[in-house]
Amino acid sequence: MTDQEILDTLRSIVNEIAGVAEADVQLDKSFVDDLDVDSLSMVEISMAAEEKFGVSIPDAELKNLKTVADVVNFVKANA
Amino acid sequence: MTRVVVTGIGATSPLGGTAPETWANAIAGKSGIRNIPYEWVQDLPVHFAGLAVVEPLEQGLEPQKARRLDRSQQFAVIASREAWADAGLGDDFDRDRLGVSYATGIGGVTSLLNNYDTLRERGWNRVPVMAVPQLMPNGPAAWVGLEFGARAGVHCPVSACASGAEAVVVGARMITDGRADVVIVGGTEAPIHPMPIASFAVMRALSTRNDDPATASRPYDKSRDGFVMAEGAASLVLESEEHAKARGARIYGVYAGAGMTSDGHDIAQPEPEGRGAMRAIQAALADASLSASDIVHVNAHATSTPAGDVAEAKAIRAGLGAHAANVIVSGTKSMTGHMLGGAGAMESIFSILALHHRIAPPTINITDIEDGLGIDVVVNTARPLPTGDLAALNNSFGFGGHDVAVIFTTA
Numbered sequence: 001m002t003d004q005e006i007l008d009t010l011r012s013i014v015n016e017i018a019g020v021a022e023a024d025v026q027l028d029k030s031f032v033d034d035l036d037v038d039s040l041s042m043v044e045i046s047m048a049a050e051e052k053f054g055v056s057i058p059d060a061e062l063k064n065l066k067t068v069a070d071v072v073n074f075v076k077a078n079a
Numbered sequence: 080m081t082r083v084v085v086t087g088i089g090a091t092s093p094l095g096g097t098a099p100e101t102w103a104n105a106i107a108g109k110s111g112i113r114n115i116p117y118e119w120v121q122d123l124p125v126h127f128a129g130l131a132v133v134e135p136l137e138q139g140l141e142p143q144k145a146r147r148l149d150r151s152q153q154f155a156v157i158a159s160r161e162a163w164a165d166a167g168l169g170d171d172f173d174r175d176r177l178g179v180s181y182a183t184g185i186g187g188v189t190s191l192l193n194n195y196d197t198l199r200e201r202g203w204n205r206v207p208v209m210a211v212p213q214l215m216p217n218g219p220a221a222w223v224g225l226e227f228g229a230r231a232g233v234h235c236p237v238s239a240c241a242s243g244a245e246a247v248v249v250g251a252r253m254i255t256d257g258r259a260d261v262v263i264v265g266g267t268e269a270p271i272h273p274m275p276i277a278s279f280a281v282m283r284a285l286s287t288r289n290d291d292p293a294t295a296s297r298p299y300d301k302s303r304d305g306f307v308m309a310e311g312a313a314s315l316v317l318e319s320e321e322h323a324k325a326r327g328a329r330i331y332g333v334y335a336g337a338g339m340t341s342d343g344h345d346i347a348q349p350e351p352e353g354r355g356a357m358r359a360i361q362a363a364l365a366d367a368s369l370s371a372s373d374i375v376h377v378n379a380h381a382t383s384t385p386a387g388d389v390a391e392a393k394a395i396r397a398g399l400g401a402h403a404a405n406v407i408v409s410g411t412k413s414m415t416g417h418m419l420g421g422a423g424a425m426e427s428i429f430s431i432l433a434l435h436h437r438i439a440p441p442t443i444n445i446t447d448i449e450d451g452l453g454i455d456v457v458v459n460t461a462r463p464l465p466t467g468d469l470a471a472l473n474n475s476f477g478f479g480g481h482d483v484a485v486i487f488t489t490a
Contacts, residue, residue: 016146017143017146018143019141019142019143040208040209041208043208044207044208047205
């Protein structure tokens with residue numbers, strides 16, 4: 001998967017779960033501070049990302065995934 | 080004493096996606112009972128139910144919200160949005176003075192069961208993060224409270240099939256107690272899943288008239304064979320009369336008072352003489368400072384069970400005395416089916432609209448009425464109500480022996 005493909009998939013996940021417009025899901029955005037995603041929605045996004053990308057995201061790792069780029073990089077490194 | 084009035088109504092039911100549509104179809108005597116369109120129904124003794132006409136997603140419920148809310152909670156939000164818009168309260172209304180009293184009989188049972196399937200098939204970490212809020216019986220009340228930012232208090236009375244009526248009473252008393260100026264009250268249920276249907280069927284509580292679902296709910300008919308399960312929600316905006324008049328609100332009717340008692344008899348069977356229900360009716364009259372002769376209309380609990388309908392007729396006769404023969408009685412579950420925790424709220428709306436429009440909805444599907452009821456049932460066709468000041472009684476009873484009687488009067 002290219003970075004762009006990961007980003008596009010992540011955008012659709014965030015839109016479906018948190019209702020954030022796909023165009024707003026940019027690499028430099030923070031889920032909590034910029035996109036207003038709450039902690040339970042982050043767990044849901046993490047669960048959906050595990051399914052879509054075939055990765056495992058431990059809770060200890062999840063708290064480090066603060067920005068959209070963090071998730072893209074994590075998926076790229078672990079998928 | 081603060082008077083409580085009704086200024087907004089909303090519903091999503093087997094008879095319509097809104098309160099006006101539900102009411103129009105009730106007055107027209109239409110049945111909302113249909114075959115359940117899922118394969119699993121073939122393994123059950125009952126193949127039909129009162130299914131909501133319109134899906135919440137088709138009524139503007141946001142997909143993100145729909146994913147998180149149990150179906151009963153979705154119905155509650157949709158019906159409450161309608162009631163809120165109908166009441167015409169502005170955005171500047173003080174939410175410290177807004178309360179919610181919203182009931183369900185069972186809570187998020189379909190979510191619980193579906194989430195349990197997920198647990199068994201895919202493991203604990205695929206259980207939805209909203210599994211707890213989906214399940215909890217106070218979930219509908221909580222989501223309605225969040226929807227409108229209610230901060231005066233959010234309550235969820237649970238008393239099986241009397242829950243919706245109890246929610247109306249608890250909400251009205253928030254206003255008379257001075258805790259709130261406006262309260263959204265209502266009830267909801269979403270039980271269309273094999274487990275609840277099997278559970279009621281095994282008690283022999285449900286009609287099994289699979290060859291003719293539209294006539295299965297037939298309160299007071301000699302051949303009635305049980306109730307018909309239904310889904311949906313009904314919401315009302317209650318408001319202090321002072322607050323409503325100050326903003327020039329349209330007033331549908333007045334919440335006049337209520338009585339709440341219990342049978343102390345059996346977990347499922349009604350007390351055969353209807354004594355608990357009778358005491359609820361008499362307590363409601365006293366609370367409303369009315370006499371039996373003021374009541375012109377009763378929206379009966381009338382679920383179409385062999386024992387329940389007769390016990391309630393006895394209770395109405397005992398509660399209203401000689402005047403009972405003059406009262407015009409409607410069994411609207413003949414059309415909606417039994418919305419369980421939503422029923423008491425749905426029928427509160429029917430009671431208020433009957434007074435407001437001065438017409439009593441019919442009890443459909445009666446071909447051979449039970450002997451010796453001693454009450455004047457509106458058989459098959461809606462009937463006009465007289466002019467002047469009118470009062471209506473709404474009865475609701477629940478497994479566990481809960482008896483709730485609510486009285487409304489014309490504005």
